[in-house]
Amino acid sequence: MRGAKPVSEAEFEKLVGELDESISGSDEEESSEEEGGEGEGKDSTLSALLKRQAKIADASGAEEVLAQRKRKRGAGKPPLLWFTSDGLPADVNLGVYRAILSEAEQEDEAGLVETVRRKQLAPVTPAAKKVEEQEEEGGVRLPSTPEIGPHYFLCMIGGGHFAAMIVALAPKMGKKHTGVDERQATVVAHKTFHRYTTRRKQGGSQSASDAAKGAAHSAGSSLRRYNEAALTSEVRALLSEWKDMIDTADLLFIRATGSTNRRTLYGPYDGQVLRQNDPRIRGFPFSTRRATQAELMRSFVELTRVKVSRIDEAALAAAAEAAAAHKATPARTSTPSKPAKSQKPSPEEEEALLHTSQIQALVRRSKAPALVSYIQSNGLSPNFRFHPLDTEKNYHAPTPLHLAAHMNAPAVVLALLTKTKADPAVTNLEGKTPFELAGDRATRDAFRIARYELGDAAFDWSAAHVPAGVSRAEVEKVASAEKKEEAAKEAERRKAETERLRREEEQREAERREKRIGKGKSLGVGLTEKTAGEKREEEARGLTPEVRMRLERERRARAAEERIRRMQGGS
Numbered sequence: 001m002r003g004a005k006p007v008s009e010a011e012f013e014k015l016v017g018e019l020d021e022s023i024s025g026s027d028e029e030e031s032s033e034e035e036g037g038e039g040e041g042k043d044s045t046l047s048a049l050l051k052r053q054a055k056i057a058d059a060s061g062a063e064e065v066l067a068q069r070k071r072k073r074g075a076g077k078p079p080l081l082w083f084t085s086d087g088l089p090a091d092v093n094l095g096v097y098r099a100i101l102s103e104a105e106q107e108d109e110a111g112l113v114e115t116v117r118r119k120q121l122a123p124v125t126p127a128a129k130k131v132e133e134q135e136e137e138g139g140v141r142l143p144s145t146p147e148i149g150p151h152y153f154l155c156m157i158g159g160g161h162f163a164a165m166i167v168a169l170a171p172k173m174g175k176k177h178t179g180v181d182e183r184q185a186t187v188v189a190h191k192t193f194h195r196y197t198t199r200r201k202q203g204g205s206q207s208a209s210d211a212a213k214g215a216a217h218s219a220g221s222s223l224r225r226y227n228e229a230a231l232t233s234e235v236r237a238l239l240s241e242w243k244d245m246i247d248t249a250d251l252l253f254i255r256a257t258g259s260t261n262r263r264t265l266y267g268p269y270d271g272q273v274l275r276q277n278d279p280r281i282r283g284f285p286f287s288t289r290r291a292t293q294a295e296l297m298r299s300f301v302e303l304t305r306v307k308v309s310r311i312d313e314a315a316l317a318a319a320a321e322a323a324a325a326h327k328a329t330p331a332r333t334s335t336p337s338k339p340a341k342s343q344k345p346s347p348e349e350e351e352a353l354l355h356t357s358q359i360q361a362l363v364r365r366s367k368a369p370a371l372v373s374y375i376q377s378n379g380l381s382p383n384f385r386f387h388p389l390d391t392e393k394n395y396h397a398p399t400p401l402h403l404a405a406h407m408n409a410p411a412v413v414l415a416l417l418t419k420t421k422a423d424p425a426v427t428n429l430e431g432k433t434p435f436e437l438a439g440d441r442a443t444r445d446a447f448r449i450a451r452y453e454l455g456d457a458a459f460d461w462s463a464a465h466v467p468a469g470v471s472r473a474e475v476e477k478v479a480s481a482e483k484k485e486e487a488a489k490e491a492e493r494r495k496a497e498t499e500r501l502r503r504e505e506e507q508r509e510a511e512r513r514e515k516r517i518g519k520g521k522s523l524g525v526g527l528t529e530k531t532a533g534e535k536r537e538e539e540a541r542g543l544t545p546e547v548r549m550r551l552e553r554e555r556r557a558r559a560a561e562e563r564i565r566r567m568q569g570g571s
Helices: 009-022 027-035 038-073 103-107 109-118 128-138 206-213 219-241 243-247 259-266 293-304 313-333 347-364 368-377 392-396 400-406 410-418 441-454 472-517 532-540 545-570
Strands: 080-083 092-097 151-158 161-175 181-194 251-256 307-310
Touching: 080 109, 103 109, 151 243, 151 259, 151 293, 161 219, 161 293, 181 219, 181 293, 206 219, 206 259, 219 243, 219 259, 251 259, 347 368, 347 400, 368 410, 400 410, 410 441, 441 472, 532 545
Parallel strands: 151 251
Antiparallel strands: 080 092, 092 307, 151 161, 161 181
């Protein structure tokens, strides 16, 4: 009955006895049962026993289903944790990197949402008065740990490049160039080092080459060994200086490839700051480039920014069924015969492949006039779809306008919009328009210039997510102002650098003079007076070759005038 196993009479009596012990009821229910017939009492006892067995079976079945679901999840842990929200469409998922959570927080699946909500800190307003007081005391000191609040330590080392950064998790409020408020990361401290330690065109550190082939005795190898030792000492000195902030950091994100780089960070050495068994240490769960301050900031933004993904369950199910059918087909038709040759593409497919390769090459080389001429001479649509669409690059950028925006080619974007009338509202397979793929300001301005010149009625600019149009003059005016500001900053930096070099040279000159004549032994001014050649070298120090030549011409002209004056006075 109901799929239950048969039992003997003795086992049945035992089950009924256990059931009697577990059943409790009122005196009225017991008396009513006694008034009933004998068959009715047996039926009620049997039905109660079957109900109890059914409940036990349901509970064990639920446990099996739960265990099966856990098994389907797989042994590996994906880098992203995905969440859904009632305030968003059903196909929208929000992703957070697993690396920003501690081991205990990852194990507590029921409290993951609350943990993520707790990590979203409110922006802080910087205290300007405190900074002024610190500057008046002489120099800007590193803030103490209570002032920083929760913070991360990020570090990358490799190929002679080292970059480290302390970033506070609480953002600060700033303003864009348009005056709109935006959240900005608060960098507490940052430092980068670079030393020539890698052999050119061969790769690998000098220490690794020495260990594999024996020590070389060239000038380059000696320089690389010295730079490796200097980089190690600089990195360890910086870690010691930041020890208090590193010890209080919530997480430590470190990328150190190679045994030499890991030994630089993890030692062992006296006063070691980082340890490999520290549970706070994380790797970057995505690809990273050369160790620079900009790369660290990009990695921090990537780690702390929520990912948005749209997943169509019906499409996924259809794709899974197609993959299963495709996988099952070769199993049924597999024979020891020769492997089937790849199907030859049709003439239409060959033509589409040819157009795809030509157009993509012109876009990547930013050949805007040639691209427009090619599209018009071949009678192609400005919204030509690349072939085949199932490849990764064509999936992301399926049209010439998508590819030009993705490659940050503003001239090509403007030519496609204004001359070939490419539709900016066409989306790729991810649902993104070309404007959303633009990676720099110049490319986005090209879309806005096209909207200004073509007019709002030319395309559905709202669907293309293109902001209000601007004229070329406005864009050039803003770009010119930015260039002037950058030039002023560069001039100020060069001036400060020249002043620093001058002070250092004066200090070295004083040290050389002290070493030459001794300290406190000068009896007359003549002993410390500089020669004419030394004066000329000091005046020309830090100048460009052009300025130095002009200065030399002026000096010679003055000398010639002085000789002529003397000759006229003698006569």
